[in-house]
Amino acid sequence: MIPGRFASLCMLRYYGLFAILLAIVSLLFSDQLSAIRRSGPTSREEDALSNTSGLVLPLRTLPATFLKDNANSSLRVRATRLLTSHRIPDVTAIVLNWSRLHNVIRIASLLCEPWLDDTVAEVLIWNNSPHKLSYETFMHARCSKQKLKIYNSPENLYFQARFLACMQASTPFCFVQDDDYIVLPEIIQTLRIRIEGSLQTAIHLLPPHEHLSSRLRTTITAGGIHTGFAWLGHGTMLPRHQALSFMSLLSHLNFSEPEIKMADNYFTILSNQIPEIWFDQGIELGGGQPFTVGKEGDDRNRGHITNGCRYLEQVVTQISDPLGSAALDFVKTSRNLDQWSITRAACFGTPCLLETNIRLLPDDVVLECDTAADMLALEDRNMRLMGHDAIAHYIQHALSFAIDGDPSTAFGSRSNARQGDFILIDMLAMPGEEAWSEVAFLIPSENEPMLEQSIFESSQDGRHWRSSSHPVVCGNTDLAVGGTLSECQGSLLIECSVQMPQNDTSFRVTLTTDMPMAWTVFEVWVRTVSNEL
Incomplete structure (x- = not known):
């Protein structure tokens, strides 16, 4: 040129x-x-990055279950989106x-x-x-x-x-x-x-x-x-x-x-x-x-x-x-605050997106100011208002840790769960197999009542939702809580899942009542289950 x-x-x-x-x-x-x-x-991705040649289907294979008794694990497969060539x-x-x-x-x-x-x-x-x-x-x-x-x-x-x-x-x-x-x-x-x-x-x-x-x-x-x-x-x-x-x-x-x-x-x-x-x-x-x-x-x-x-x-x-x-x-003129109330994270291992409205910041965080030029002063004020512990928690337990394929990391809120809190996983597309879907959670055993007090829904378009009639089924794993979640230290992790309708692509879990505990999710994923099970 x-x-x-x-x-x-x-x-x-x-x-x-x-x-x-x-x-x-x-x-x-x-x-x-x-x-x-x-x-x-970093560590967990190194193997993936060294094997990126000639791949057509999923870049990485993640476990479909962490259950201690996984005799039927071969009939469960992590849902992945196929390459649309x-x-x-x-x-x-x-x-x-x-x-x-x-x-x-x-x-x-x-x-x-x-x-x-x-x-x-x-x-x-x-x-x-x-x-x-x-x-x-x-x-x-x-x-x-x-x-x-x-x-x-x-x-x-x-x-x-x-x-x-x-x-x-x-x-x-x-x-x-x-x-x-x-x-x-x-x-x-x-x-x-x-x-x-x-x-x-x-x-x-x-x-x-x-x-x-x-x-x-x-x-x-x-x-x-x-x-x-x-x-x-x-x-x-x-x-x-x-x-x-x-x-x-x-x-x-x-x-x-x-x-x-x-x-x-x-x-x-x-x-x-x-x-x-x-x-x-x-x-x-x-x-x-x-x-x-x-x-x-x-x-x-x-x-x-x-x-x-x-x-x-x-x-x-x-x-x-x-x-x-x-x-x-x-320059946009419409005032849309949706981006403030919804938190999103991109999945590791397959194209999908995790969304939640769970409150991750203190209720008294300030958004309003006199002029736009106060933006950085507003940030400094909000940082002081949060304090060191809340800032560290936000960073160490980000939403992305719930869909990173690593059961040793976790997403967590600092405040107690509230009625209307939801977690939504959008798989974007699902394999057209003759199989049903399950949405699965890896959580501390103390959090099982939260899922039992939730409704599970699925959708094909993200607008029209239908509820699952199946109960939450939980089982034990050999995994224990570690890291910086001191309130759960030593607790065994359990895996809970709910059967969902076939061929839907979005799955939402919504809490129906306030709970006296915070959200803690080590992994959330969708898997397909063979009809032979």
């Missing part, structure tokens, strides 16, 4: 949307493209490269595996580093030339680059991530399925500490602001048109070059929408030189976040003007 052709995108603040679109057209005919920053592995992939995966090339090659290898052939159409490596990359650099990634595209940027465009890359994509959806983080294939599939038809600007994956920070930055004012903050680098799925709309807004606001390069800090804030955030199954890779280091990096980010809030205050006053610019379409 000729550097001058790309320069028009770099000079975004001096050009209108028409000039931007012309530049995009020129980029679409180039055979070079893009990359950035994160990714990651007939589906046309419509996602461009964008990775920015700066100083962690080894990580980027590993990420590209994962994104190019057959497991994602029904989802990822193209892997676009945007190279912000001055060291040029070529297809030969990625020979060990086993990506075809048709799927892997590389763009060597004439200069480091920082986080602006991921939006420019998405704008030039030929697919309707973009998946973006940094180069020090691994996002598992099943989670990318879940993101793609859930973004379709969503009213959200994007869906963001976050590790527990960032999830908490994002929650506590939710900001609502009497002047029409209802926004929040979430990073994009841990893995974010967004429609391409949202990237176009966002960059058009930055042009309309005459963003300076330093501001536009820090586009990540402005994206969720300027949407004026509480972002949809999921706990991830995060795998950090580390290595290289991170961009944000120490107090200087934190102060820079906080400055841009506060600046974004001030821009939003300015924009909200313009939205009601009937002659307002179309560039303001990125």
